[in-house]
Amino acid sequence: METIINNFLNEVASRNRNQPEFMQAVSEVVETVVPYIVSQKIYYGQNILLRMVEPERVISFRVAWIDETGEIRVNRGYRVEMNSAIGPYKGGLRFHPNVNLSVLKFLAFEQIFKNALTTLPMGAGKGGSDFDPKGKSDIDVMRFCQSFMTELARHIGPNRDIPAGDIGVGSREIGYMFGQYKRLRNEFTGVLTGKGLTWGGSLIRSEATGYGVVYFIENMLQHVGQTIEGKTVVVSGSGNVAQYAAEKAITMGGKVLTMSDSSGFIHDQDGINQEKLNYIMDLKNNQRGRIRQYIEQYPKASYHEGQTPWKIPCQIAIPCATQNELLEKDALHLIKNQCLAVGEGANMPSDHGAIHQFLNSKILFAPGKASNAGGVAVSGLEMAQNSLRFSWSREEVNERLKVIMNDIHQSCFVYGQEDQGINYVKGANIAGFVKVADAMLAQGVV
Ligand code: NDP
Ligand code: 2IT
Secondary structure (H helix, E strand, O other): OHHHHHHHHHHHHHHOOOOHHHHHHHHHHHHHHHHHHHHOOOOOOOOHHHHHOOOOEEEEEEEEEEOOOOOEEEEEEEEEEEEOOOOOEEEEEEEOOOOOHHHHHHHHHHHHHHHHHOOOOOOEEEEEEOOOOOOOOHHHHHHHHHHHHHHHOOOOEOOOEEEEOEOOEOHHHHHHHHHHHHHHHOOOOOOOOOOOHHHOOOOOHHHHHHHHHHHHHHHHHHHOOOOOOOOEEEEEOOOHHHHHHHHHHHHOOOEEEEEEEOOEEEEOOOOOOHHHHHHHHHHHHOOOOOHHHHHHHOOOOEEEEOOOHHHOOOOEEEEOOOOOOEOHHHHHHHHHOOOOEEEOOOOOOEOHHHHHHHHHOOOEEEOHHHHOOHHHHHHHHHHHHHHHOOOOOHHHHHHHHHHHHHHHHHHHHHHOEEOOEEOHHHHHHHHHHHHHHHHHHHOOOO
């Protein structure tokens, strides 16, 4: 088995040189899916995984724009259209200086399995730019978004490819991009998700990823006779996913001790309650400030510059910032401190070593492609509402989100059974694979 896996990875690596994040995401899937393929007559010999790792289409383009001082700026834009076996390409756009093809291909690859797990008919894509919205004026962000969309518009559409937000792309950026798309096409369609509530957006979309990860953690805990109530929770990040993961954990009786940004983390031993979280939401979403400002408002808390929060003892850990933010040494701290459950809000936040430490310990570990699927799931519900020209209530969308997270947990349960309990990594990878592979087999070699 090891030889088959290594030969496969060598072949993929030789075609994707200098793409470490992409190879990391592929290896994690291959380790669990290849043994399954070998055991299943219908998949073996069809080179399905080899087809899945090759994007159907990769688009790369120049984004030239003039900033408010009159200087001409140039960024690079991308859209990776990864897989359309079960639906139109679907996935977010990331604006961050470290965006490159390796990062977007890892995200697009994970999106294949995640979108399949949601039970909704969505293929996979991801895109973005090395543009950094941090510290930019609204005018500069608008000009960049308009230039970016001027090229992207020709490649997307409500039945072809439906982008959404991700790191650095929130409601402001979606608004500017939607406005430009509508102007170019002279059509009001559901081409982007994460839209504002008065112009086609869905209730609960902003909350969905964070709420979903907490629903998933609750599912895992219930399975071993526990709940979130009364447990200590460490959250990283302070963006969209982190904010609503913290909010739901607080509502369900958890005590949230930390939040962070790329500069450091804050630790509040008394717990971040809803009032304190509202302060963080205003600081991040309106003032676009830094998490260190929390201790000016709440001086009993502490700020740890340049550090991640994984040494703080907790029962539940929810990484919600970015890839490879939780390393093997961090996993060892969590295990030593008797953490019970780790639910990934971010995409691939735990590195290879950390995942293996979690799997070898008794920790309940939910990989992002299962536990953060609530965001894209509600994007799918936004698409459905746009097609119906109707909007569902907050309760209706939230109920559907809960059912979807439950179903994902159940799929992991079915495919991830092992002697020692459920292996959620294996369960999520195989359940996602089976759905897409069956569609690819039915549609022939394309
Ligand atoms: P936001 O841009 O709203 O927030 C990102 C947060 O992560 C910020 O606190 C940011 O800090 C921090 N961060 C970003 N890059 C780094 C870095 N290199 N090192 C340390 N911290 C970093 O993004 P989201 O909350 O939307 O996304 C967070 C994660 O969740 C990503 O992995 C994303 O792919 C994933 N995700 C998002 C979904 C969504 O619906 N939005 C759905 C599913 C997954 P700073 O402000 O200092 O940069
Ligand atoms: O990683 C993700 O699933 C997202 N950023 C959300 C994608 C979407 O289309 O809502």
